Amino acid sequence: MTRPHDDLLRAGTFRTIVASALAVLAALALVVFAPGAFAHEARLPSEARGLPAGTDPGPPGDAFYTPPSPVPAGQPGDVIRARPAKAGPPTARSLADAWQVMYLSKDTHDQLIAETGTILVPKGADPATMPIVAMAPGTSGPAFRCAPSKMIDGGIFYEQAMLNELLKRNWAVAVPDYPGYHANPTTTYITGRDEGHAVLDAVRAAQRLPEAKLSKDAKVLVHGYSQGGGAAMWAGELQPAYAPELNLQGITAGGVPGDIVSVALALDGSKAFGFLFYALLGLHNAYPDVQFDNVLSDAGKQARQQLEGDSCTLELLLNFQSKSVDDYFTNSPLGDSAWLTHAKENRLGSAAIKVPVYQYHSTTDEIVAYPQASRLRDKYCALGVKLTWKPWDGLSHITLVGRGNADALAFLTDRLNGVPASSNCPTTPQGASS
Amino acid sequence: MIERLLGAAALATVAMLPAVAPATPARADQVSLTLNYHCNYPLIGSQPVKVDVKADIPKTIKVGEPTPRFTISSVSLVNAAATRGLRAVYAAKIEGTATAYASVVAPGYPNGLKVRAFLPIASTPIPDSGEFPVKADGSTPSLTFDEPGHAKIVVGDLLLTLDPKLADGTETGLLTFESECTQDPGQNNVLAEPEIVPAADADKGFALKGTTTLKTTGAVAPLTGSFKPAFQDAGTFTGELMLNPATAAVALLGLIPASADLAFQPAGPATGTLAADGKLTADAKTDISVPSVKVFGLELGGGTDCHTSAPANIALTSPNFSRTAGGDLTGTYALPALTGCGALNDLISPLISGLGNTISLAGSPVTQPTVTVTPLNGRTQ
Numbered sequence: 001m002t003r004p005h006d007d008l009l010r011a012g013t014f015r016t017i018v019a020s021a022l023a024v025l026a027a028l029a030l031v032v033f034a035p036g037a038f039a040h041e042a043r044l045p046s047e048a049r050g051l052p053a054g055t056d057p058g059p060p061g062d063a064f065y066t067p068p069s070p071v072p073a074g075q076p077g078d079v080i081r082a083r084p085a086k087a088g089p090p091t092a093r094s095l096a097d098a099w100q101v102m103y104l105s106k107d108t109h110d111q112l113i114a115e116t117g118t119i120l121v122p123k124g125a126d127p128a129t130m131p132i133v134a135m136a137p138g139t140s141g142p143a144f145r146c147a148p149s150k151m152i153d154g155g156i157f158y159e160q161a162m163l164n165e166l167l168k169r170n171w172a173v174a175v176p177d178y179p180g181y182h183a184n185p186t187t188t189y190i191t192g193r194d195e196g197h198a199v200l201d202a203v204r205a206a207q208r209l210p211e212a213k214l215s216k217d218a219k220v221l222v223h224g225y226s227q228g229g230g231a232a233m234w235a236g237e238l239q240p241a242y243a244p245e246l247n248l249q250g251i252t253a254g255g256v257p258g259d260i261v262s263v264a265l266a267l268d269g270s271k272a273f274g275f276l277f278y279a280l281l282g283l284h285n286a287y288p289d290v291q292f293d294n295v296l297s298d299a300g301k302q303a304r305q306q307l308e309g310d311s312c313t314l315e316l317l318l319n320f321q322s323k324s325v326d327d328y329f330t331n332s333p334l335g336d337s338a339w340l341t342h343a344k345e346n347r348l349g350s351a352a353i354k355v356p357v358y359q360y361h362s363t364t365d366e367i368v369a370y371p372q373a374s375r376l377r378d379k380y381c382a383l384g385v386k387l388t389w390k391p392w393d394g395l396s397h398i399t400l401v402g403r404g405n406a407d408a409l410a411f412l413t414d415r416l417n418g419v420p421a422s423s424n425c426p427t428t429p430q431g432a433s434s
Numbered sequence: 435m436i437e438r439l440l441g442a443a444a445l446a447t448v449a450m451l452p453a454v455a456p457a458t459p460a461r462a463d464q465v466s467l468t469l470n471y472h473c474n475y476p477l478i479g480s481q482p483v484k485v486d487v488k489a490d491i492p493k494t495i496k497v498g499e500p501t502p503r504f505t506i507s508s509v510s511l512v513n514a515a516a517t518r519g520l521r522a523v524y525a526a527k528i529e530g531t532a533t534a535y536a537s538v539v540a541p542g543y544p545n546g547l548k549v550r551a552f553l554p555i556a557s558t559p560i561p562d563s564g565e566f567p568v569k570a571d572g573s574t575p576s577l578t579f580d581e582p583g584h585a586k587i588v589v590g591d592l593l594l595t596l597d598p599k600l601a602d603g604t605e606t607g608l609l610t611f612e613s614e615c616t617q618d619p620g621q622n623n624v625l626a627e628p629e630i631v632p633a634a635d636a637d638k639g640f641a642l643k644g645t646t647t648l649k650t651t652g653a654v655a656p657l658t659g660s661f662k663p664a665f666q667d668a669g670t671f672t673g674e675l676m677l678n679p680a681t682a683a684v685a686l687l688g689l690i691p692a693s694a695d696l697a698f699q700p701a702g703p704a705t706g707t708l709a710a711d712g713k714l715t716a717d718a719k720t721d722i723s724v725p726s727v728k729v730f731g732l733e734l735g736g737g738t739d740c741h742t743s744a745p746a747n748i749a750l751t752s753p754n755f756s757r758t759a760g761g762d763l764t765g766t767y768a769l770p771a772l773t774g775c776g777a778l779n780d781l782i783s784p785l786i787s788g789l790g791n792t793i794s795l796a797g798s799p800v801t802q803p804t805v806t807v808t809p810l811n812g813r814t815q
Contacts, residue, residue: 089474089612090593151476158476161609314477317522398523399600401607 054210057083058102065147065182067102067114076197077204077243078104080114082211085153087120087167088160095167096122099212100149103205106242107179108193108286115198117176118149119206120163125170127213131249131416132172132206134199135163136224136231138255138401140177141312142189142278147181158313162223162405169413171221172214174202178231180285185308189282190227190260192346196234199224200243221412222251225401226368229256229359233376236353250415251353252408254360255397257368258348258376264334266369269324272397274316275367277323280333281307283346289338291331300328317398349379353387356421358411360390360404367397381425388424463493465626471592473615476608478519483615484511487534487589489574491626496633497582498665498757500710503573506551508532510568520560523606525598529557530610532570535590540630541583549575560598576710579630587625591617633757639663639673640760644795646682648694648769650788653684655696661716661797665708665757675704675718675748679725682786686729694786695726695736701745714755716763719745724772727782735782740775748793760797767791 058064058081072080080102087098098120107113121127137159140146151157152175166173176198180187188194199222207216224232232253239248257263260279267276281304284292296304303320311319325332333339357380361373370391377389390407392400415421466488473483489506510532520528532553537546553572560566579585592615598606617623639662647654657680663673677698686692699721706716723741727734748767755761769791772783 089614091612154479155474155612155614156476156479158608160476160611312477312479314479314519314522318518396524396607398607399605402605402609403607405609 055079056081062144062183064100064102065116065144067182071112071114072104074104074112076105076112077201077208079205079208080104082119082209085118085149086155088152088157088163089155092160092164092167095124095164096120096173098152099209100153101205101209103201103208105179105197105201106193107197108188108191110193113179115177115179116147116149116181117174117198117202117205118152119202119209119212120167120173120175121212121214122167122170122172127172128215130170130172130214131219131221132174132203132214133166133412134203134220134222134232134235135159135166135173135175136195136199136222136228136235137175137177138224138226138228139189139275139278139313139316140227141316142185142187142281142307143310143312144181144183144185144308145310146312147177148175149177149181159225159228159401161402162408165405165409166223169409172206172212172218174206176202176231178227186285187282188286190230190257190279190346191282191286192230192234192348193238194286195227195231196238197242199231199235200239200246203246204243216245217247219416220246220248221415222248222253223408223412224253225404226255226397227257229253230258230348232256233258233348233353233357233359236355236357237348237351240354248355250356250358250412250421252358252360252411254400254404254408255365255368256348256359256361256373256376258379259372260346261340261343262372263369264343267367268334269322270366271321272317272367273323274311274318274320276325277303277320277328278307278311278316280339283339283342284333287338287342290342291333291336291338295329295331295333295336297328297330300330303328349376349383352383353380353385356386356388356411356415356423358388358390358408360392360400360407362392362395362397362400364394365397365400377425381423385425386421386423388422463491465489465491467589467623467625469589469621469623470618471615472618473516473592473594473613475516475519475613476611477523478516481513481516482618483513483516485509485592487625489625491574491587492628494631495577495579495585495628496631496758497579498633500576500578501574503576505571505573506534506553507571508534508553508569510570511565512568513565514563517560517563517566520598521562523598523608524600525560525606525608526601527557527559528555528568528596528598530555530594530596532572533593533595535592536574536625537588537590538577538585539588540579540585541581546586546588549577551575555594555596557599582630582632584627585630586627589617589623589625591615639800640797641800642675642677642763642795642797644763644793646680646791646793648682648684648786648788649790649792650785651684651686651692653682653692653694655680655682657793657795659698659795660800661704661763663704663706663708663716669708669710670706671708671716672703672705674700675716675720676700677720690729691731692727692729692785694724694728697723697725699723706750708755708757712752712754712756712761714750714752714761714763716750718748718750720748721745722769724775724782724786727775727786735776735778737774737776740772740779740782742770742787743773744770746770750793750795752797755797758799760799763793763795763797765793767793 082099082101085098085100087096137148222232236251284290471483486509534551539546553570555570594613597610642659659677663671665671679697683693701719701721704718708714724736726736750763750765752761768789769787
């Protein structure tokens with residue numbers, strides 16, 4: 001039996017202990033769970049690197065690309081870390097400052113993820129007055145070294161010509177890498193919502209990076225070719241619900257893979273099979289129920305190691321020529337119902353794009369089949385999109401990467417200047433075919 | 435613009451004007467170098483490139499003498515992987531420019547002056563596969579060294595601006611791109627090591643020989659003298675222009691022999707400019723005295739006090755003057771009125787002073803070697 005005095009003493013001590021413990025927990029919560037705690041922690045290294053105290057420069061080297069675990073709390077578009085980078089070869093460096101950034105976005109399952117990109121701000125004008133162009137890069141490839149931000153900083157970005165044209169016009173540019181570029185990469189090539197969100201959140205990150213000094217009210221444009229053309233259209237379809245605050249003015253998209261089922265079937269057995277192989281891997285990385293590793297043949301297992309180990313765009317073009325699904329798989333993923341289901345989910349053309357669109361494609365495109373692009377255009381027209389369509393004759397998919405730039409730049413310039421967009425949609429709606 | 439070795443920090447650009455060609459060309463010797471680089475190509479990534487460079491650069495260069503622009507020829511070996519990448523974008527030929535960055539180390543500039551040479555790459559067909567050579571020929575900038583001693587021309591990195599083309603001559607998907615080439619470490623990258631030797635004529639200047647004609651009477655005086663300019667930056671000079679005493683003789687009315695002795699005294703330094711293309715201007719203020727005026731051999735006046743009331747401003751120009759070879763100088767000048775020439779001063783002065791007097795001088799370097807070898811058979815080589 002305890003004496004009354006001892007009971008009181010124990011109760012008081014217990015209260016004190018509990019109170020202390022709660023205070024400690026509250027303090028920890030403030031540090032760990034406060035939004036933006038990671039983004040705004042001041043550090044001497046960032047000052048030493050020429051960033052004003054404020055943006056976390058992240059760990060040096062490749063570790064910059066490793067997302068924090070768990071993913072920090074925050075909103076899509078928040079900047080997690082940023083460090084100065086090169087805008088490209090000498091002309092680009094003379095035109096603009098650049099930063100590699102890691103920012104929050106949402107994957108195709110609407111889960112918060114951290115991914116990387118590059119933000120470029122021309123030196124020739126006041127950033128607060130600049131429009132922001134989201135430049136959605138074309139196929140870079142599955143290996144870590146292929147990340148567009150690495151390519152840009154390394155002076156080997158194959159779309160540098162277009163990037164320089166944007167910078168020369170004193171337009172700020174946000175280039176998403178798309179998710180999955182880090183050590184042991186898990187890129188989700190051709191997955192529509194991953195890409196569309198990456199594009200829109202890259203613009204938000206550009207607006208939220210204090211060093212960039214860009215405006216939240218800036219006019220926003222989107223440009224992309226090939227994978228980037230698909231990403232640009234996804235950004236257009238998703239923007240009204242996902243990023244309504246962005247002042248989106250127009251979209252230019254070339255070589256668009258609108259229907260990856262159709263594109264995939266055309267690639268099987270072709271010289272450009274590498275892109276199909278990568279697309280199968282990418283979709284599997286996005287949707288684990290899509291068969292991949294467990295249906296690879298021995299040859300396929302070797303080829304798969306090549307993919308994420310060392311293959312970028314050039315290797316996809318050259319090292320898998322004339323292969324077919326039968327060479328690499330014991331069971332074709334193309335016949336897999338999970339693949340078909342998710343591939344259909346990733347078709348463009350089911351939602352209207354609310355801003356003017358310029359879509360272009362080569363009639364003899366040997367990588368992204370032309371007929372499905374034309375059908376996408378018909379779908380958009382039927383949805384009332386103000387779309388200008390330009391087919392090009394006799395050009396390779398790769399050649400049109402550069403050849404289409406001038407027209408795209410003219411379209412974007414018109415949108416910035418408030419020129420009313422025209423449309424060459426047929427006046428009688430085409431029947432929708434899929 | 436002539437490159438001068440001034441500040442090591444300045445990046446000097448290539449001379450756009452032709453350099454002054456010296457009358458006695460500096461001895462040119464071919465130098466050559468092979469250097470390995472790694473170049474960054476879009477899509478293709480970093481690739482090794484072997485570059486062979488040849489240039490004609492003399493073993494000796496004179497102080498103060500702008501060098502001509504030496505021809506550089508280069509051959510770069512593009513490797514098979516790069517060929518594969520170019521063919522992947524259907525490139526059938528390649529052209530562009532190679533910019534070579536170099537550093538010229540010289541006395542007084544141990545860290546070197548940064549220079550660059552633009553070497554155009556003529557359109558070169560790309561083979562289906564394998565390595566292939568790409569030629570790029572251009573010229574070095576003109577250089578002028580201010581101090582004698584040992585110099586080194588050190589080759590640095592390259593910047594390629596490349597424009598591959600499809601077989602039909604139109605642009606590939608890459609359009610025009612820049613490729614930065616970093617020199618592999620640990621190589622000998624000294625292209626040439628010329629000796630900068632003192633200009634033999636630096637202190638001795640030029641001997642002048644010519645005539646002056648007085649407008650008033652047409653009297654002609656043969657002239658000799660010397661011109662010793664000290665050259666400064668930006669092609670200006672200041673120095674001494676001396677004319678020896680001379681006698682202007684004329685037959686007045688075609689019959690009456692008359693002469694005036696003239697003595698010249700510089701009234702200040704001669705100043706002027708010498709441009710890279712050889713155009714020279716000079717201003718020399720000279721007090722002119724007339725020790726003697728004779729008609730029919732009889733002294734009319736003159737004397738030690740007889741001189742121009744103000745110095746004559748002799749303005750000379752030359753269309754093509756060189757520090758090593760000299761050149762022709764011409765000009766017109768006014769002879770101010772004479773004073774102190776005796777009782778007949780006012781008679782003598784109008785005969786001599788006036789506008790429109792002309793002067794014409796040939797300047798030749800004082801120490802120009804003139805060695806002729808006469809073989810035993812009597813014919814001069």
